[in-house]
Amino acid sequence: MRAEIYDGTNKLGEIGLSEKTFSTGSRGFYASAKLEIHGKRYQANLQLVEIGSKPGSK
Secondary structure (H helix, E strand, C coil): EEEEEECEEEEEEEEEEEECCCCCCCEEEEEEEEECCCEEEEEEEEEEEEECCCCCCC
16 A cells, blocks of 8 residues: 655655554554655654454444
8 A cells, every 4th residue: 555645736755554453453554754845854654543453342
Protein backbone atom coordinates (compact mmCIF):
# COMPACT_ATOMS: atom_id res chain seq x y z
CA MET A 1 0.00 0.00 0.00
CA ARG A 2 1.26 3.51 -0.77
CA ALA A 3 0.22 6.92 0.54
CA GLU A 4 0.87 10.13 -1.36
CA ILE A 5 1.52 13.49 0.34
CA TYR A 6 0.15 16.62 -1.38
CA ASP A 7 0.31 20.36 -0.81
CA GLY A 8 -2.85 21.29 -2.68
CA THR A 9 -2.31 19.78 -6.13
CA ASN A 10 1.51 19.60 -5.78
CA LYS A 11 2.67 16.06 -4.96
CA LEU A 12 5.44 16.21 -2.34
CA GLY A 13 6.21 12.52 -1.90
CA GLU A 14 5.07 8.94 -1.41
CA ILE A 15 5.30 6.58 1.55
CA GLY A 16 5.07 2.78 1.31
CA LEU A 17 3.06 1.22 4.15
CA SER A 18 3.65 -2.29 5.50
CA GLU A 19 1.22 -4.54 7.34
CA LYS A 20 1.77 -4.38 11.09
CA THR A 21 0.45 -5.88 14.30
CA PHE A 22 0.82 -3.13 16.89
CA SER A 23 1.95 -3.76 20.48
CA THR A 24 -1.70 -3.47 21.59
CA GLY A 25 -2.61 -6.40 19.33
CA SER A 26 -4.46 -4.18 16.85
CA ARG A 27 -3.74 -4.76 13.16
CA GLY A 28 -3.18 -2.29 10.39
CA PHE A 29 -0.47 -0.59 8.32
CA TYR A 30 2.52 1.58 9.26
CA ALA A 31 5.17 3.67 7.54
CA SER A 32 7.99 5.99 8.49
CA ALA A 33 9.96 8.06 5.99
CA LYS A 34 11.97 11.22 5.53
CA LEU A 35 10.64 13.76 3.04
CA GLU A 36 12.07 16.98 1.67
CA ILE A 37 9.51 19.77 1.40
CA HIS A 38 10.49 23.23 0.15
CA GLY A 39 14.17 22.53 0.90
CA LYS A 40 13.57 21.32 4.47
CA ARG A 41 13.70 17.70 5.66
CA TYR A 42 10.86 16.18 7.64
CA GLN A 43 10.24 12.88 9.41
CA ALA A 44 6.81 11.45 8.46
CA ASN A 45 4.99 8.66 10.31
CA LEU A 46 1.69 7.21 9.19
CA GLN A 47 -0.44 4.50 10.74
CA LEU A 48 -3.77 3.05 9.71
CA VAL A 49 -5.37 0.96 12.44
CA GLU A 50 -8.24 -1.40 11.65
CA ILE A 51 -11.11 -0.48 13.98
CA GLY A 52 -12.14 -3.47 16.09
CA SER A 53 -8.99 -5.50 15.30
CA LYS A 54 -7.67 -5.46 18.87
CA PRO A 55 -8.12 -8.89 20.44
CA GLY A 56 -11.16 -8.91 22.70
CA SER A 57 -12.66 -5.71 21.24
CA LYS A 58 -16.21 -5.59 19.95
